[in-house]
Amino acid sequence: MKYSFLDNTLLSRLGSLPIDARVPMLGNVAGKHRSPHRGSSVEFAEYRKYVPGDDTRRLDWKAFARSDRFYIKEFEADTNLRAYFVVDASGSMKFAGQGEAKIQYARRIAASLSYLLVNQGDAAGLSICTDKLHLEVPPSRRAAHLDRLFSTLDNLQPSGPTGLLEALHTIAEKISQRAFVVILSDLFTEPEALGDALQHLRYRKHDISVFHLMDPLEISFDFERPHRFVDLEDQTALVVEPNLVAEEYKTALRDFLAEVRAKCHDAAADYQLVTTDTPLEPLLRDFLTARLPKSKH
Amino acid sequence: MLWGLFAASIPVIIHLLNRRRHKTIQWAAMQFLLKATRESRGKKKLRHFLILACRTLGIAALMFAAARPIISGLLGWGGGQIDMVVLVLDRSASMELRSGDGQAPRRQMVLQKVRDSMQTLGNARLVLIDSATENPQDIPSPEVLAELSSAAATDTEADFPTLLNRAAEFLQNTPGRAEIWLASDLQSSNWHPDDERWAAARASLADLPQKPAVRVLSISGTSAPNTALSILSSRRAGDELLLDLELLQTTEARGSVNIPLTANLNGTRTTDSLTIPGQSLRLQKRLTLPPGSETGYGWLSIPADGNDRDNVAYFAYGPARAVKTLIVSPPGETAAYLALSSAPPDFGRQQAEIIDPTRATDLKTSDVATVLWAAPLPTGTAAESLTRFIASGGQVVFFPSGKAPTGNFLDQNWQPAQDADRDKYFIIKEWNHADGPLRDGLNGTPIPADRIKAIRRQVPIGSAAVLARWEDGEPFLTRQILDRGTIWFVSSAPDYTWSNLGDGDVLLPLTQRIVALGTERFDAAYIAAVGSEPGSSLPGEVRSRLDDFGSPDPANIDHLGGVFKLGDRLIALNRPAAEDTLEILNREDLDTALSGTGYTLLEQAGQADDPSLSRDVWRAFLIALIFFLIAEALLCLPSKTTVQVLTPQPSKH
Numbered sequence: 001m002k003y004s005f006l007d008n009t010l011l012s013r014l015g016s017l018p019i020d021a022r023v024p025m026l027g028n029v030a031g032k033h034r035s036p037h038r039g040s041s042v043e044f045a046e047y048r049k050y051v052p053g054d055d056t057r058r059l060d061w062k063a064f065a066r067s068d069r070f071y072i073k074e075f076e077a078d079t080n081l082r083a084y085f086v087v088d089a090s091g092s093m094k095f096a097g098q099g100e101a102k103i104q105y106a107r108r109i110a111a112s113l114s115y116l117l118v119n120q121g122d123a124a125g126l127s128i129c130t131d132k133l134h135l136e137v138p139p140s141r142r143a144a145h146l147d148r149l150f151s152t153l154d155n156l157q158p159s160g161p162t163g164l165l166e167a168l169h170t171i172a173e174k175i176s177q178r179a180f181v182v183i184l185s186d187l188f189t190e191p192e193a194l195g196d197a198l199q200h201l202r203y204r205k206h207d208i209s210v211f212h213l214m215d216p217l218e219i220s221f222d223f224e225r226p227h228r229f230v231d232l233e234d235q236t237a238l239v240v241e242p243n244l245v246a247e248e249y250k251t252a253l254r255d256f257l258a259e260v261r262a263k264c265h266d267a268a269a270d271y272q273l274v275t276t277d278t279p280l281e282p283l284l285r286d287f288l289t290a291r292l293p294k295s296k297h
Numbered sequence: 298m299l300w301g302l303f304a305a306s307i308p309v310i311i312h313l314l315n316r317r318r319h320k321t322i323q324w325a326a327m328q329f330l331l332k333a334t335r336e337s338r339g340k341k342k343l344r345h346f347l348i349l350a351c352r353t354l355g356i357a358a359l360m361f362a363a364a365r366p367i368i369s370g371l372l373g374w375g376g377g378q379i380d381m382v383v384l385v386l387d388r389s390a391s392m393e394l395r396s397g398d399g400q401a402p403r404r405q406m407v408l409q410k411v412r413d414s415m416q417t418l419g420n421a422r423l424v425l426i427d428s429a430t431e432n433p434q435d436i437p438s439p440e441v442l443a444e445l446s447s448a449a450a451t452d453t454e455a456d457f458p459t460l461l462n463r464a465a466e467f468l469q470n471t472p473g474r475a476e477i478w479l480a481s482d483l484q485s486s487n488w489h490p491d492d493e494r495w496a497a498a499r500a501s502l503a504d505l506p507q508k509p510a511v512r513v514l515s516i517s518g519t520s521a522p523n524t525a526l527s528i529l530s531s532r533r534a535g536d537e538l539l540l541d542l543e544l545l546q547t548t549e550a551r552g553s554v555n556i557p558l559t560a561n562l563n564g565t566r567t568t569d570s571l572t573i574p575g576q577s578l579r580l581q582k583r584l585t586l587p588p589g590s591e592t593g594y595g596w597l598s599i600p601a602d603g604n605d606r607d608n609v610a611y612f613a614y615g616p617a618r619a620v621k622t623l624i625v626s627p628p629g630e631t632a633a634y635l636a637l638s639s640a641p642p643d644f645g646r647q648q649a650e651i652i653d654p655t656r657a658t659d660l661k662t663s664d665v666a667t668v669l670w671a672a673p674l675p676t677g678t679a680a681e682s683l684t685r686f687i688a689s690g691g692q693v694v695f696f697p698s699g700k701a702p703t704g705n706f707l708d709q710n711w712q713p714a715q716d717a718d719r720d721k722y723f724i725i726k727e728w729n730h731a732d733g734p735l736r737d738g739l740n741g742t743p744i745p746a747d748r749i750k751a752i753r754r755q756v757p758i759g760s761a762a763v764l765a766r767w768e769d770g771e772p773f774l775t776r777q778i779l780d781r782g783t784i785w786f787v788s789s790a791p792d793y794t795w796s797n798l799g800d801g802d803v804l805l806p807l808t809q810r811i812v813a814l815g816t817e818r819f820d821a822a823y824i825a826a827v828g829s830e831p832g833s834s835l836p837g838e839v840r841s842r843l844d845d846f847g848s849p850d851p852a853n854i855d856h857l858g859g860v861f862k863l864g865d866r867l868i869a870l871n872r873p874a875a876e877d878t879l880e881i882l883n884r885e886d887l888d889t890a891l892s893g894t895g896y897t898l899l900e901q902a903g904q905a906d907d908p909s910l911s912r913d914v915w916r917a918f919l920i921a922l923i924f925f926l927i928a929e930a931l932l933c934l935p936s937k938t939t940v941q942v943l944t945p946q947p948s949k950h
Contacts, residue, residue, distance in 0.1 A: 092325035226319040248333035
């Protein structure tokens with residue numbers, strides 16, 4: 001493959017695992033995902049009493065023979081899944097301390113999941129956000145669409161402050177049907193505002209997954225000598241004696257992570273704090289396995 | 298030392314270099330960094346600077362503790378420039394004791410240190426008050442200090458209360474920012490810590506317009522092996538000169554030591570070998586005088602050792618004279634026994650004269666060594682003449698008369714006579730074997746005082762020292778010293794109606810020893826201590842040295858031992874006996890003597906043998922070092938509110 005963020009071995013290993021939606025999906029194409037509507041799939045849903053006007057072909061004659069009552073067999077409708085990968089392209093995503101750059105890690109996740117989704121007949125789309133740019137690649141099931149998606153990811157150049165919150169609100173308003181929204185960001189924004197954006201998505205009944213990307217160095221803050229820290233988003237600089245502020249830094253970070261986690265929990269989002277030195281395969285396998293319906297385990 | 302102080306600045310230099318050598322890093326999580334910086338600005342910075350201060354002070358304390366120098370102590374603690382240093386120099390004989398390595402006497406060591414210290418003080422004026430002359434003297438340059446006669450060795454003793462007072466008087470007339478340096482070996486006999494004159498000296502210092510800093514420069518420490526020779530007493534007995542000698546080892550004695558003793562009598566030398574069994578040896582040296590010798594002199598010496606000033610003892614003697622004892626007693630057995638014991642037949646020139654108490658109103662005692670008084674205590678003119686006799690060095694022994702007590706004599710009196718129970722005796726239970734006339738002989742043989750059986754006794758009352766007691770604790774023999782003489786009370790009489798004291802084995806040594814003490818009254822004029830009143834020149838007297846021992850400095854002739862002709866007088870002058878004592882002033886006594894002066898005690902590096910004296914100089918720095926290290930470690934400890942380890946943890950829904 002011509003894209004560095006795609007790993008053939010990884011994709012072939014994960015190919016056997018389906019990507020399931022945690023909430024019923026609405027779609028105009030029959031697929032493998034549950035729909036809130038009753039349909040004609042092979043998946044039995046429930047019995048209900050016959051009412052005049054029902055299709056007699058759906059009467060359960062065996063039940064009639066046993067109970068002398070008419071019952072209609074209902075089956076779940078299957079539909080396809082529409083996934084949106086929201087990739088934060090702010091300057092902070094460029095940071096590469098002890099792991100790879102956060103944006104590169106985000107590329108790998110978005111590309112791998114997109115590939116798997118399209119491969120199983122679902123639609124994958126992309127939403128890239130900065131404070132100035134909100135680039136969207138609409139979801140599509142076509143294999144040819146993947147190349148456009150990968151190309152967009154490849155050309156991504158993170159810079160400036162984050163536009164994640166605006167992007168999430170836009171997606172919540174814009175997408176009329178239920179969708180699988182995967183957020184890939186370091187979430188360096190106000191947790192309160194982030195909570196509002198997630199609640200907006202939840203209100204629209206979207207299935208939300210958050211990959212919170214952090215560099216190991218950002219967590220450990222392991223520095224010996226004084227450093228001049230230059231902000232990747234607005235280029236402000238600060239000379240700091242790390243051992244003087246390490247404790248306060250870690251306390252502030254811990255509070256932030258706890259708050260973000262709580263906000264995701266409130267919005268019923270699937271939250272994962274991921275450091276960029278984490279191997280991708282076990283991460284995605286665990287992610288996908290956890291999403292499988294329990295009956296399929 | 299300067300390098301050490303430079304080392305103390307290393308933590309600061311490292312800190313400053315570190316601040317300049319920062320790396321630039323592009324950083325994403327800026328919001329937390331800004332928040333952390335805001336929160337840690339106050340107390341964290343303070344803590345950081347405290348750590349830095351602890352490290353700096355810790356290194357400085359280590360340097361001071363390791364150096365332990367005099368200079369740093371003398372100059373480092375004063376605070377500010379000083380105009381003048383008043384050096385109070387102990388020139389006593391004990392200051393000539395060499396240090397453990399045998400290199401230099403303590404006096405020279407301290408002069409060297411003072412000279413070095415003065416060089417770092419720049420143009421500060423140096424004033425010397427030496428213990429021999431006790432007069433302030435301007436020293437033009439510290440370089441010449443060691444060559445000055447007024448800083449040379451003497452055979453005197455030092456009197457520090459007076460010296461400090463002199464320093465205060467001098468500063469009273471010479472205002473300025475001054476320091477007083479007391480350079481001494483802290484020999485207790487030179488400091489008189491309980492002397493009331495300290496209060497006056499301290500008050501004089503406190504009254505000064507600018508209170509000077511007081512530094513005590515102690516030169517006590519390990520010393521080279523040393524033996525001190527001294528003459529305790531000298532007495533001429535006919536054609537013999539009896540010298541009571543003492544040899545004292547000033548270092549820890551290990552086994553017996555053989556030492557040659559050279560005697561020089563009127564230019565004739567003889568040498569004997571002595572064995573000192575332990576730390577000290579007392580012996581009587583008998584020198585046979587040349588036939589027809591009226592007066593003469595000489596010295597005793599031992600080989601050179603740790604202190605050159607205490608290896609010689611000088612003596613001189615005058616014409617032989619009769620040793621006369623006056624016995625005031627009614628005729629009878631007591632008078633006879635006392636006469637026999639004080640002047641036994643064939644006992645040289647000893648004489649005894651018995652006087653009836655009724656005729657003892659006006660005693661002629663100018664040629665009398667001892668008075669034995671076996672009668673009611675004297676009153677009136679008899680008491681007055683006896684008091685004068687005692688004050689001039691005479692010895693008076695009172696024996697009981699059995700009469701009812703009358704008036705006191707010098708606050709002493711008799712109790713009524715007591716008779717022992719039938720078939721019982723008063724027995725002497727304990728007596729002083731080391732001191733007094735019942736002391737053991739030179740060869741260790743005890744006086745058989747426990748053989749005395751008394752059927753009658755008359756116990757003295759008063760504040761005299763008890764040297765022997767009866768079985769029931771009542772005194773048998775007491776001693777009261779009055780001026781140069783002594784009053785003795787014996788509580789039974791050599792009479793068969795009193796006791797068997799007349800048997801002689803106790804009475805004879807008792808009487809003879811007291812008579813010997815009495816004869817020193819005449820011989821004392823020939824021997825004295827350097828600096829004492831008899832040894833000082835009277836107005837008009839010319840002092841000339843007769844002996845040829847050593848190479849004395851003519852400029853210090855008034856402060857050196859030797860045999861001298863003072864006008865018409867012949868006198869041998871020796872260093873004061875107190876200079877041989879080993880007792881060193883302890884810290885509590887020094888605190889008492891110099892209380893309120895805020896003094897600093899400093900000690901020669903590497904020479905301390907008394908840890909209590911050097912503790913506050915360098916141990917204080919060690920304690921400070923430990924304190925700073927502990928403080929630094931505590932400040933470096935992470936705070937108790939530990940931050941939880943941040944690990945990625947997915948939240949599943």
